[in-house]
Amino acid sequence: xxxxxxxxxxxxxxxxxxxxxLLVPAKQRAEWLREWDAELWHVQRxxxxxxxxxxxxxxxxxxxxxxxxxxxxxxxxxxxxxxxxRAALRGSPVQCILWLAGLLAASSVLALLLPGVRxxxxxxxxxxxxxxxxxxxxxxxxxxxxxxxxGQYRAWKGRKQQYxxxxxxxxxxxxxVGQESVSTGDGAHGKAAWRVARxxxxxxxxxxxxxxxxxxxxxxxxxxxxxxxxEDAWKRDFGANPKAVGRVIRVGRRNARIxxxxxxxxxxxxxxxxVWLLQPDSEIDSGGAGYVVAHLTSAGKAAMWTQCVRITAYxxxxxxxxxxxxxxxxxxxxxxxxxxxxxxLALLSLPAITAMSLGDYSVCSHEHSWSQRLCRxxxxxxxxxxxxxxxxxxxxxxxxxxxTFDPARAMYIQLISSFSFCLFGFKWALQDQRQRCxxxxxxxxxPAHVGQPSRTFLAWNGTELMCGGGHTLLHVPGLxxxxxxxxxxxxxxxxxxxxxxxxxxxxxxxxxxxxSSS
Amino acid sequence: MASETKLSHxxxxxxxxLDAGFVYGFSIMEMTGLPSGTVYPAMRRLExxxxxxxxxxxxxxxxxxxxxxxxxYKLTAAGKTxxxxxxxxxxxxxxxxxxxxxxSV
Numbered sequence: 223x224x225x226x227x228x229x230x231x232x233x234x235x236x237x238x239x240x241x242x243x244l245l246v247p248a249k250q251r252a253e254w255l256r257e258w259d260a261e262l263w264h265v266q267r268x269x270x271x272x273x274x275x276x277x278x279x280x281x282x283x284x285x286x287x288x289x290x291x292x293x294x295x296x297x298x299x300x301x302x303x304x305x306x307x308r309a310a311l312r313g314s315p316v317q318c319i320l321w322l323a324g325l326l327a328a329s330s331v332l333a334l335l336l337p338g339v340r341x342x343x344x345x346x347x348x349x350x351x352x353x354x355x356x357x358x359x360x361x362x363x364x365x366x367x368x369x370x371x372x373g374q375y376r377a378w379k380g381r382k383q384q385y386x387x388x389x390x391x392x393x394x395x396x397x398x399v400g401q402e403s404v405s406t407g408d409g410a411h412g413k414a415a416w417r418v419a420r421x422x423x424x425x426x427x428x429x430x431x432x433x434x435x436x437x438x439x440x441x442x443x444x445x446x447x448x449x450x451x452x453e454d455a456w457k458r459d460f461g462a463n464p465k466a467v468g469r470v471i472r473v474g475r476r477n478a479r480i481x482x483x484x485x486x487x488x489x490x491x492x493x494x495x496x497v498w499l500l501q502p503d504s505e506i507d508s509g510g511a512g513y514v515v516a517h518l519t520s521a522g523k524a525a526m527w528t529q530c531v532r533i534t535a536y537x538x539x540x541x542x543x544x545x546x547x548x549x550x551x552x553x554x555x556x557x558x559x560x561x562x563x564x565x566x567l568a569l570l571s572l573p574a575i576t577a578m579s580l581g582d583y584s585v586c587s588h589e590h591s592w593s594q595r596l597c598r599x600x601x602x603x604x605x606x607x608x609x610x611x612x613x614x615x616x617x618x619x620x621x622x623x624x625x626t627f628d629p630a631r632a633m634y635i636q637l638i639s640s641f642s643f644c645l646f647g648f649k650w651a652l653q654d655q656r657q658r659c660x661x662x663x664x665x666x667x668x669p670a671h672v673g674q675p676s677r678t679f680l681a682w683n684g685t686e687l688m689c690g691g692g693h694t695l696l697h698v699p700g701l702x703x704x705x706x707x708x709x710x711x712x713x714x715x716x717x718x719x720x721x722x723x724x725x726x727x728x729x730x731x732x733x734x735x736x737x738s739s740s
Numbered sequence: 741m742a743s744e745t746k747l748s749h750x751x752x753x754x755x756x757x758l759d760a761g762f763v764y765g766f767s768i769m770e771m772t773g774l775p776s777g778t779v780y781p782a783m784r785r786l787e788x789x790x791x792x793x794x795x796x797x798x799x800x801x802x803x804x805x806x807x808x809x810x811x812x813y814k815l816t817a818a819g820k821t822x823x824x825x826x827x828x829x830x831x832x833x834x835x836x837x838x839x840x841x842x843x844s845v
């Protein structure tokens with residue numbers, strides 16, 4: 223190498239070290255550079271003793287200099303205060319969002335784990351599908367049993383109807399049900415008398431009733447009929463064991479396989495039933511009358527504009543039968559309906575418990591940039607967006623987490639808890655927003671009482687709070703007056719920033735960068 | 741720094757090299773074969789943990805030899821204790837960096 227290239231090489235290495243030194247904190251930079259310069263001098267002497275620098279030596283020296291970057295980064299990391307991130311996070315919008323996200327995760331996971339909540343969410347708001355009527359003879363009294371014979375049912379079903387496109391039949395009797403796992407109530411195992419609904423196999427499908435733990439095929443399987451247990455019977459006699467589904471029990475003189483469990487309170491038709499035996503129409507014996515449920519066609523729905531409609535049916539020999547069709551469509555609000563109603567109530571009640579303003583920004587002379595305004599509104603929206611699902615899941619956890627609550631009581635618990643959580647959640651979101659610095663969105667701290675209450679009308683009396691970043695002072699009047707009715711922000715001059723540790727530093731900027739453009 | 745501090749193998753080699761008399765960064769690099777990007781950051785951490793301390797050479801000595809002054813490193817009492825613990829943990833440490841070699845440098 224020529225002297226000129228040696229000089230260029232030396233210059234190159236010095237430049238590398240100076241570049242690396244830029245990563246070192248300013249206070250340590252001079253000493254750090256002095257050490258590396260001295261070491262470089264020795265490295266160069268060691269690599270090129272007398273015959274001048276070779277390319278191999280050059281590579282070695284360059285590799286040595288590149289190591290300075292790692293050293294500089296290491297020193298920069300060491301000099302960074304360790305507790306600063308936590309301090310910067312305290313009171314910041316990120317901390318608030320993280321708390322809310324944690325609450326949301328906890329409440330939603332709990333809702334997923336609690337079986338009562340899962341079952342409730344799987345139910346549709348309508349217990350019985352729309353467009354269904356229960357048919358009975360017009361001349362029977364209100365309290366009289368609905369006596370439609372199976373023969374009549376089969377006749378209607380076999381004929382093309384204008385107003386109905388589906389029929390189902392059931393008859394409730396008391397029969398013995400037996401299986402080894404079914405107790406008789408006195409501790410002995412054997413047969414017990416149950417309220418059995420002998421039903422056409424399409425009953426549940428027509429009614430649109432939910433079936434828990436349902437086997438794929440609810441219909442009869444060869445000689446073994448399908449049977450659906452009521453939740454009450456499933457809990458009482460099978461210990462709420464999901465594996466009970468699939469077992470074969472004996473209903474009367476027939477074997478039947480348990481194909482599912484009907485949720486409690488889902489059965490809204492006449493007759494208290496412990497078990498539904500699903501039979502093909504051909505096997506429904508003609509011995510006793512029962513209930514007929516019919517599904518209306520669109521023409522039927524148009525004709526049925528009241529809860530009750532008179533029906534004329536033609537029997538064998540063109541005889542006319544006067545019948546009445548009662549709508550059995552039931553509706554209950556469902557968890558979403560209750561939740562939305564609670565939100566509406568909370569929004570209506572909110573002005574009664576807190577001021578709706580977000581702080582006195584309009585009076586002050588300080589101009590906010592559009593990005594600052596956007597950040598403030600985005601933060602408020604984020605808080606409310608997280609709050610709403612928290613309220614939903616938490617109210618479900620409270621209402622349906624305990625299996626002993628009956629559905630009506632659970633519904634009221636959900637309504638009250640949703641309303642309370644929403645109301646106080648909204649109140650908190652607004653109060654929290656009012657106490658956040660408009661510049662960096664940190665919570666103001668260090669409250670100091672200024673003045674005396676007795677001098678309210680002569681001088682100022684109230685509380686002053688300060689932004690941890692040194693951007694603002696918040697004045698809250700102790701007693702609202704006509705000239706100072708709401709809180710006011712005082713924007714501090716940037717020359718004050720030296721008083722605040724971490725103010726305007728890169729670390730704080732990192733923490734609040736998502737919300738503030740300051 | 742507690743005596744039970746467990747060092748990495750690299751940090752233990754650097755401590756052993758310092759104890760053997762290799763008292764500045766480049767000599768430790770040469771002795772251990774570790775690159776500068778490993779040796780110097782490790783020494784920063786050891787100094788932060790008060791296992792070693794640094795001291796600038798007197799300028800008069802450097803001037804007399806017509807070279808820049810160097811920064812020398814030395815084990816502290818805690819560093820010596822930690823090195824003893826590390827030698828038990830890494831039995832080959834003394835063989836890798838024997839003290840005799842330093843005397844010949």
